[in-house]
Amino acid sequence: MTDLDSLAPHHGRSLQRPLLGMTVLVVEDSRYASEALRLMCLRSGARMRRADCLGSASRHLKVYRPSVVIVDPGLPDGSGLDLIAELDKAVPRVGVILACSGDAGTRDAASAAGADGFLVKPIESLGIFQQEILRFVPLDQGPRGPYALNEEVIVPDPLAYRDDLEHARTLLADGPEPGTRRYLAQFLGGVARAAGDDVLADATAGLDGHAAEAGIARVLGLIETRLAARMAL
Template structure:
């Protein structure tokens, strides 16, 4: 018997659901960014699966082939560019490979690795999300005729932001070696961009500047840790109210 998912995947795209029939594999370690993407995929008619690492993505790809792969450039077990390169050379190839990052400079690296497009964080515009995917889909997988662009901006649940901050708080409490700090910077920058958390973004910029200039970072690490703890307390109090 056909499942509801099977039925949805065979339906043609419409003006209201322009990504109907599209399956997305999102390779992203941030729960906050994933929640934003899940909401946009759902409103667009697409089906979304998530992998939080390169290893998890490879396991998914052994089982099924998505229509579109959306890959974050900074992942806990490696660089998204490596997975992009693998997928771009694979036969048969997925219809569209998109890279994401909170760093606009990542676009060039992604394109060199074989990405078809680039989505800069934060993810909040439904119209931009749909356009980024449709621009790289075959003509027969796009909705026919004119359509009104959605004006909706997506606002994910702040609980997902709290989960991401909790992960980083635990990580920097255990280890603050250069490789860990590189990951913390790219991960937290993208998450804070999505959450429009300007104080944390400013603290990260200051920390990165100190590191690049070879200056002591202990004080700035405490500043960042205190900000994270403050956000965790704020989200906890908000959930109780």
């Protein structure tokens, strides 16, 4: 796919597949959140590619220019806001840049960095996902005719949540430094909240503080319990 392919009008777009022909680059470290976005892109007719960190995103962007970029501000190797600012200043600019976070408080910072819009995690509504992109797509590149909100709710595969738990367990078992603990607190807290696991989400607050060792032990215990239960199933 060339740059022109990703930006040109696609006459096969319809109310059922309003993003047909678009390529969406998702810069997201959570497998669970990425799986939700993958399903939404699939239902909408778009092709999705994923980068799990800034370094991976840079490699993707050297090869092709997507129609839409969705960026999580909290990434393992830096701030996604810096990537948003870089994309906003690039010439030619990506058509649509969205920030995506479970912390609605980052909306203003994302907008200041240059994001066109903002998706709040957990992203469950297919209609909201489509409309937040279509808000910034030229009329001649969107679906023809009136567009009704799609009320379908997207539920990611629980195995993607397991992948995130295993990743967090590996980092915690290595005796993480304070910076990694802060990253894990926001990463694991956001993933657990999106999966409806409020007990684990609340426990992640203990990863970054004076009693970090006790907090790590508690979170590791909760993770092990969840992984063991899923294996039993």
